[in-house]
Amino acid sequence: MTERPPGDPADAAAPGRDETAEERADRRWSDLLQELRVAQTGVQILFGFLLTVAFQQRFAELSGTERHLYAAAVVLGAATTGVLVGPAAMHRLLTGHHLKPETVVWASRLTVLGLFLLLCTMTCSLLLVLRLVVPGALAGWLAGALVVWFALCWLAVPLWAVRRARRTAAARQG
Numbered sequence: 001m002t003e004r005p006p007g008d009p010a011d012a013a014a015p016g017r018d019e020t021a022e023e024r025a026d027r028r029w030s031d032l033l034q035e036l037r038v039a040q041t042g043v044q045i046l047f048g049f050l051l052t053v054a055f056q057q058r059f060a061e062l063s064g065t066e067r068h069l070y071a072a073a074v075v076l077g078a079a080t081t082g083v084l085v086g087p088a089a090m091h092r093l094l095t096g097h098h099l100k101p102e103t104v105v106w107a108s109r110l111t112v113l114g115l116f117l118l119l120c121t122m123t124c125s126l127l128l129v130l131r132l133v134v135p136g137a138l139a140g141w142l143a144g145a146l147v148v149w150f151a152l153c154w155l156a157v158p159l160w161a162v163r164r165a166r167r168t169a170a171a172r173q174g
Contacts (some may be wrong), residue, residue: 005139032087032111047074053070073121083113084109
């Protein structure tokens with residue numbers, strides 16, 4: 001496991017916490033499981049719906065591009081499901097090997113990868129559906145706008161919060 005610099009808020013205990021590295025790993029693992037439950041539910045529902053599309057009567061009417069979008073969405077949905085279920089498999093296989101801190105780090109990385117794949121899955125799915133219901137290039141513009149929205153919610157806001165917290169902490173110290 002890579003050590004973080006002293007005082008790094010991503011690995012440090014919250015103010016007022018007195019916990020060992022093992023307790024911190026347990027807490028972070030519990031937090032990660034809660035996050036995964038939310039993401040996995042959404043991915044599994046989306047993937048389940050995607051799997052049914054090919055069996056609908058209208059599927060035969062899809063253009064070549066729309067079939068490619070569908071295939072990409074299904075493959076991405078399967079990959080996303082695999083990555084987001086990965087931490088549970090990892091935990092099960094590593095339990096008892098005293099690797100909880102390392103497991104938390106790797107599971108966290110898989111979760112971030114899973115969120116990126118979820119963004120890709122949703123983009124393909126949105127583009128496919130929007131191509132069927134809105135005229136022309138509007139589908140691409142709407143899908144692109146939603147990608148920006150997801151990036152804002154999932155990436156920009158959390159990064160802004162970290163930056164603001166660091167500035168606040170620095171102001172208190174200085």
